[in-house]
Amino acid sequence: MVKNVPTSIKDQFLIEKRRNQMVKGAVTLFKDKGFHRTTTREIAEASGFSIGTLYEYIRKKEDVLFLVCDFIYERVKERMEQVIDMENKSVDCLSNAVRSYFKLMDEMQDEVLVMYQEVKALSRDAKEYVLQKERDMVHMLEIVIENSLPYTISEQDLKLVANNIFVHGQMWGFRRWLMQKEFTMIEYTDKQIDLLFKSLNLSSPTS
Amino acid sequence: MVKNVPTSIKDQFLIEKRRNQMVKGAVTLFKDKGFHRTTTREIAEASGFSIGTLYEYIRKKEDVLFLVCDFIYERVKERMEQVIDMENKSVDCLSNAVRSYFKLMDEMQDEVLVMYQEVKALSRDAKEYVLQKERDMVHMLEIVIENSLPYTISEQDLKLVANNIFVHGQMWGFRRWLMQKEFTMIEYTDKQIDLLFKSLNLSSPTS
Amino acid sequence: MVKNVPTSIKDQFLIEKRRNQMVKGAVTLFKDKGFHRTTTREIAEASGFSIGTLYEYIRKKEDVLFLVCDFIYERVKERMEQVIDMENKSVDCLSNAVRSYFKLMDEMQDEVLVMYQEVKALSRDAKEYVLQKERDMVHMLEIVIENSLPYTISEQDLKLVANNIFVHGQMWGFRRWLMQKEFTMIEYTDKQIDLLFKSLNLSSPTS
Amino acid sequence: MVKNVPTSIKDQFLIEKRRNQMVKGAVTLFKDKGFHRTTTREIAEASGFSIGTLYEYIRKKEDVLFLVCDFIYERVKERMEQVIDMENKSVDCLSNAVRSYFKLMDEMQDEVLVMYQEVKALSRDAKEYVLQKERDMVHMLEIVIENSLPYTISEQDLKLVANNIFVHGQMWGFRRWLMQKEFTMIEYTDKQIDLLFKSLNLSSPTS
DNA sequence: AATGAATGAGCGTTCATTCAT
DNA sequence: GATGAATGAACGCTCATTCAT
Numbered sequence: 104m105v106k107n108v109p110t111s112i113k114d115q116f117l118i119e120k121r122r123n124q125m126v127k128g129a130v131t132l133f134k135d136k137g138f139h140r141t142t143t144r145e146i147a148e149a150s151g152f153s154i155g156t157l158y159e160y161i162r163k164k165e166d167v168l169f170l171v172c173d174f175i176y177e178r179v180k181e182r183m184e185q186v187i188d189m190e191n192k193s194v195d196c197l198s199n200a201v202r203s204y205f206k207l208m209d210e211m212q213d214e215v216l217v218m219y220q221e222v223k224a225l226s227r228d229a230k231e232y233v234l235q236k237e238r239d240m241v242h243m244l245e246i247v248i249e250n251s252l253p254y255t256i257s258e259q260d261l262k263l264v265a266n267n268i269f270v271h272g273q274m275w276g277f278r279r280w281l282m283q284k285e286f287t288m289i290e291y292t293d294k295q296i297d298l299l300f301k302s303l304n305l306s307s308p309t310s
Numbered sequence: 311m312v313k314n315v316p317t318s319i320k321d322q323f324l325i326e327k328r329r330n331q332m333v334k335g336a337v338t339l340f341k342d343k344g345f346h347r348t349t350t351r352e353i354a355e356a357s358g359f360s361i362g363t364l365y366e367y368i369r370k371k372e373d374v375l376f377l378v379c380d381f382i383y384e385r386v387k388e389r390m391e392q393v394i395d396m397e398n399k400s401v402d403c404l405s406n407a408v409r410s411y412f413k414l415m416d417e418m419q420d421e422v423l424v425m426y427q428e429v430k431a432l433s434r435d436a437k438e439y440v441l442q443k444e445r446d447m448v449h450m451l452e453i454v455i456e457n458s459l460p461y462t463i464s465e466q467d468l469k470l471v472a473n474n475i476f477v478h479g480q481m482w483g484f485r486r487w488l489m490q491k492e493f494t495m496i497e498y499t500d501k502q503i504d505l506l507f508k509s510l511n512l513s514s515p516t517s
Numbered sequence: 518m519v520k521n522v523p524t525s526i527k528d529q530f531l532i533e534k535r536r537n538q539m540v541k542g543a544v545t546l547f548k549d550k551g552f553h554r555t556t557t558r559e560i561a562e563a564s565g566f567s568i569g570t571l572y573e574y575i576r577k578k579e580d581v582l583f584l585v586c587d588f589i590y591e592r593v594k595e596r597m598e599q600v601i602d603m604e605n606k607s608v609d610c611l612s613n614a615v616r617s618y619f620k621l622m623d624e625m626q627d628e629v630l631v632m633y634q635e636v637k638a639l640s641r642d643a644k645e646y647v648l649q650k651e652r653d654m655v656h657m658l659e660i661v662i663e664n665s666l667p668y669t670i671s672e673q674d675l676k677l678v679a680n681n682i683f684v685h686g687q688m689w690g691f692r693r694w695l696m697q698k699e700f701t702m703i704e705y706t707d708k709q710i711d712l713l714f715k716s717l718n719l720s721s722p723t724s
Numbered sequence: 725m726v727k728n729v730p731t732s733i734k735d736q737f738l739i740e741k742r743r744n745q746m747v748k749g750a751v752t753l754f755k756d757k758g759f760h761r762t763t764t765r766e767i768a769e770a771s772g773f774s775i776g777t778l779y780e781y782i783r784k785k786e787d788v789l790f791l792v793c794d795f796i797y798e799r800v801k802e803r804m805e806q807v808i809d810m811e812n813k814s815v816d817c818l819s820n821a822v823r824s825y826f827k828l829m830d831e832m833q834d835e836v837l838v839m840y841q842e843v844k845a846l847s848r849d850a851k852e853y854v855l856q857k858e859r860d861m862v863h864m865l866e867i868v869i870e871n872s873l874p875y876t877i878s879e880q881d882l883k884l885v886a887n888n889i890f891v892h893g894q895m896w897g898f899r900r901w902l903m904q905k906e907f908t909m910i911e912y913t914d915k916q917i918d919l920l921f922k923s924l925n926l927s928s929p930t931s
Numbered sequence: 932a933a934t935g936a937a938t939g940a941g942c943g944t945t946c947a948t949t950c951a952t
Numbered sequence: 953g954a955t956g957a958a959t960g961a962a963c964g965c966t967c968a969t970t971c972a973t
Contacts, residue, residue: 111932112932114932117932137430137431139346139347142966142968143968144968152933152934153933153934153935154934154935154968154969155933155934155936155970155971156933156934158969158970159932159933163968163969164968164969220427220430223344224344224347234487238488259492259493259497260501262492263492263493263498263502263505264505266481266485266488266489267474267478267505270477270481270485271474271477274473274477278473278477280441281445281448282473285466285470286466286470290466291470294467298470298471298474298509299509301508301509301510301511302506302508303508318956318957319956319957320956320957321956321957324957328957349941349942350942350944351942351943359958359959360958361944361959361960362945362946362957362958362959362960362961363957363959365944365945366956366957366958370943370944371942371943525953526953528953551844551845554760556945556946556947557947557948558946558947566954566955567954567955567956568947568948568955568956569949569950569953569954569955569956569957570954570955572947572948572949573953573954577948578946578947578948634841634844637758638758652902655902673907673911673915674915676902676906677912677915677916677919678919680895680899680902681888681892681895681919684891684892685888685891688888688891692891694855695862695887696887699883699884700880700884704880705884708880708881708884712884712885712888712923713923715923715924715925716919716922717922732935732936733936734935735936738936763963763964764963764964764965765963765964773937773938774937774939775938775939775964775965776937776938776940776965776966776967777936777937777938779964779965779966780935780937783965784965785963785964785965
């Protein structure tokens with residue numbers, strides 16, 4: 104499942120350290136100029152080492168993008184796992200999960216935007232790997248929904264609702280020029296949860 | 311309002327014709343490799359003329375992207391206008407509009423995907439121009455919703471619902487690897503309309 | 518001796534007319550941007566006709582430069598001939614000639630500058646043709662000097678003095694950023710004539 | 725005062741070395757075909773490295789021209805400084821200075837020709853910088869003249885004479901097709917000094 | 932393990948010239 | 953005679969990648 108980026112460096116600790124520097128530098132750059140407009144020299148500089156060193160830790164420029172995507176997803180997933188209490192089985196749990204997920208999307212909107220706009224530049228393999236992570240995340244939402252509902256929902260409906268919630272979270276960041284002019288984060292969240300609960304025949308939560 | 315791409319050609323009819331060739335050729339290319347990975351020579355070749363001729367009809371590579379975005383939105387908008395019957399004021403009207411819009415998104419998913427993944431490469435001005443078209447489209451949905459509802463809806467709710475529908479339409483194309491494996495177009499549409507109507511306290515339409 | 522630029526047009530009068538338009542347009546352009554930075558399209562536009570028509574009257578872009586150089590020299594030579602009274606044989610004649618020549622260089626400094634900076638771009642033949650005209654002009658100065666002097670001067674000295682006068686005339690235009698800040702045209706002329714006369718053992722003219 | 729051409733290379737010694745190669749290669753090329761007709765690839769090849777390496781040491785093609793101009797002037801100035809003995813205050817000093825300057829112009833005629841025909845292609849800033857160096861050189865001549873004269877000369881006359889000497893030196897190279905057919909370097913120098921001394925009311929030197 | 936100079940394929944763009952109308 | 957759309961060789965320049973140190 105894990106897709107490793109080859110390197111000629113032996114020291115695992117160093118690899119970790121250097122790649123963190125790399126991702127940190129690269130995200131900012133990608134955010135501003137996109138993957139294609141960012142040069143490897145810029146990445147090296149932003150990472151605090153030379154172009155030669157950069158290539159000791161990756162094989163191709165694309166590897167940086169992969170590392171960045173992987174990093175972001177890992178961060179997002181990690182946060183979602185913390186946030187979603189799988190044990191609690193009530194409708195409050197659903198609204199909490201949505202609320203937490205939206206908050207996360209708000210905090211990481213730049214990173215998420217970068218990732219979505221650039222995944223297409225990844226190779227088939229890498230793309231598949233990243234997409235799988237996305238599937239995992241949607242699946243987490245599915246579980247929360249299923250657990251929270253007082254009735255049985257069809258597999259299809261479950262998937263659809265989970266995906267809807269998922270894109271509503273992204274929408275906040277992707278369409279920020281529209282949404283964030285009309286709503287505060289709180290308003291947006293409350294209203295989306297309200298619509299969601301009505302569509303699921305649930306009584307609105309006491310937020 | 312209109313943003314024209316400068317050209318050194320005088321024959322207006324020819325400009326129209328050549329630019330259509332250009333857009334047609336470019337969309338396919340952008341679909342496959344993205345804007346940045348597509349070379350101007352490839353665009354020229356796909357358009358059926360030489361690189362020199364290409365540059366008689368545009369100033370910069372970016373102009374091609376703008377032309378493509380403009381073309382797509384124009385097509386989408388045109389179709390949406392045909393499809394949405396502004397006179398009819400019933401809930402059927404809403405479900406029809408959503409149905410037609412989803413169908414359109416299904417038919418033009420490649421084009422729409424291209425547009426969304428590449429607008430960011432446009433200059434500030436061009437981007438603003440294209441984004442305005444998107445706003446127009448969302449606004450069309452707002453009008454339909456407002457007209458169809460038997461009750462008064464708040465401005466904010468209206469905007470939110472319209473945007474939700476809008477992204478659900480895109481979702482069908484953008485997340486096709488997920489959605490189109492689970493649903494047929496009909497299923498997807500029916501289920502989304504069902505959720506929508508419930509969230510709006512409307513009784514499900516007789517589709 | 519005459520170097521004709523081939524054309525496919527039969528009407529001699531038209532050729533004359535069009536080429537005058539051409540030279541007039543081109544000189545301004547060359548003055549501003551130099552020969553290489555000026556495009557044939559710009560020349561055509563500045564001449565008041567299309568690029569197609571331009572090429573009916575010349576074969577290559579270089580022909581325009583030749584025409585321009587030819588035109589300028591012709592104008593300069595013409596003026597010099599008017600100005601130099603070959604009959605009068607006194608030292609006044611020399612100072613008058615120098616004065617007139619300097620005045621001419623002042624009036625045509627842009628044109629002369631253009632010509633000198635661009636002749637090198639001409640083909641060997643054309644360059645030789647244009648250079649011959651320059652020799653003719655220096656020769657005119659030689660004759661005036663010889664006629665004006667009350668004593669016999671060696672061939673070499675004659676050539677040297679004539680060339681000195683010639684470059685002093687150019688200097689006014691070529692080094693204008695230096696000379697024209699220090700001298701008025703009158704001052705410059707008076708002082709140069711003064712130096713010239715002293716170097717020729719002539720008593721200063723009563724200007 | 726110093727105008728540096730940016731580079732991405734860190735090793736100062738290497739920069740010096742490579743730029744010398746560059747200037748050497750470029751001068752020959754510019755001599756033959758002029759700046760505009762010379763391609764960057766030709767410059768790279770003549771310099772002994774690849775086009776990529778060329779651009780590690782400059783930013784734009786124009787930088788090469790600037791480097792060439794700068795190099796030539798530096799060389800000329802250096803030589804003039806060696807040659808002009810500022811202490812000695814006699815008329816011999818003047819004739820020696822002129823003699824040395826002419827000799828220098830003879831040796832560097834190609835370089836000087838290149839520079840003068842191409843400075844106009846420099847950007848405003850670079851042109852100003854190069855022109856200042858020329859002013860410096862004329863100023864050196866002014867000082868020699870002033871020191872050599874047994875009488876006081878007006879500021880204007882001083883400037884005029886210095887500029888005359890300056891262009892007479894250039895004339896030997898610029899008008900070589902005329903001058904070098906009529907005179908040997910010695911003859912040309914002797915005769916010009918003779919005319920100069922007469923115009924300054926000095927008795928001819930015993931050269 | 933780190934450096935950075937070197938490479939050259941390949942890009943976007945220009946423009947002199949042609950030729951069908 | 954006049955037009956201007958079409959062409960493509962050639963330009964200046966970039967940048968991912970390599971490799972000797």
